Structures are given as C-alpha cells and as structure tokens.
Amino acid sequence: MGCGCGCAKKNLTDEQKKVLQAMADCDGPCAAKDIAAATGLDAKMVSGKIADLKKQGFVDSPVRCKYGITAEGRTAIKG
Numbered sequence: 001m002g003c004g005c006g007c008a009k010k011n012l013t014d015e016q017k018k019v020l021q022a023m024a025d026c027d028g029p030c031a032a033k034d035i036a037a038a039t040g041l042d043a044k045m046v047s048g049k050i051a052d053l054k055k056q057g058f059v060d061s062p063v064r065c066k067y068g069i070t071a072e073g074r075t076a077i078k079g
Helices: 014-025 032-039 043-055 071-078
Strands: 059-063 065-068
Touching: 014 032, 014 043, 014 059, 014 065, 014 071, 032 043, 043 059
Parallel strands: none
Antiparallel strands: 059 065
C-alpha cells in the first residue's frame, strides 16, 4: 500500500480521487447516490470505491448510509 512513513501515497485511482473530492465538497456526510450524481460515476461503482476507501481510512460513516471524508482522505487528494 503506502511507503510505511504515514504519508498518503496509496496509489489512488482516478475514480477514488473523484469520490474523495465529491465528499470534500459536501457539507457534512453525503449518500452514495449524491456522490454518484456529483461525479458522474455509476452508483454501484461509487459504493465499491467507498468500501475500498473506508478500508484505507480515507472515508468514515458517521451516519448510517452516509459517508464523509477523513483528514487522511483530505491529505490524499491534496497530493
């Protein structure tokens, strides 16, 4: 995954970056369908990307079926 130093070099795909950016642009937690609409990606693809990003610590789910970007996720899209 990363280089082991704690940096955000986790080789994000373009779709993952789009999903994270859409979350960063949301005011608070947002639903997968909202992220799909904002990115133009298929809703099922977005759900899969969210699951991957949660495993990496870039996304959390503070409310059921709603997702938000973590501080690590914000760092990842800045690089």
